[in-house]
C-alpha cells in the first residue's frame with residue numbers, strides 16, 4: 001500500500017490575509033491532496049469522475065466568491081483577475097474531458113495545481129489582500145456577503 005502523498009502543503013506563504021479567502025484556499029489545498037491520493041487507489045471510474053467534479057465545483061465556487069468580493073470592495077484589477085480564473089477553468093474543463101474518457105490526469109493535475117498555488121494564490125490573489133490591507137479593510141471589518149458554499 002502506497003503512503004499518502006502531500007502534493008501541496010498548506011503554508012503561511014499561501015495566506016493573503018483575508019480569513020474567508022484563506023479558509024477556502026486551505027480547504028481546496030486539502031481537498032486536492034485527498035483527491036490525488038484517491039486517484040492512486042480508486043479504480044471505479046464513476047467515483048473518480050465524481051471526486052474530480054467535486055474538486056472542480058469547489059474551485060469554480062471559490063473563483064466566483066473571490067471575484068464577487070473583489071467587486072464588493074472596489075478592487076481595481078478585477079478584469080485581469082477574472083481572466084486568470086477563466087484560464088484555470090478552461091484548463092480544468094479540458095482535464096475533465098480526459099477524466100471522463102478514462103485517461104489518467106494525475107500528472108497534469110499536479111502541474112495545474114502547483115501553478116495555481118505558487119503563482120496565482122501567492123502572487124495574483126495576494127494583490128487583492130494587499131489592496132484590502134492598504135485600505136485597512138482587514139478582518140474583522142471585511143465580511144464577504146456573497147458566499148455560496150459552506151467551507
Ligand SMILES: [Fe+2]
Nearest residue numbers: 066120124125
Ligand atoms: Fe484568484
Ligand SMILES: [Fe+2]
Nearest residue numbers: 025066121125
Ligand atoms: Fe483564490
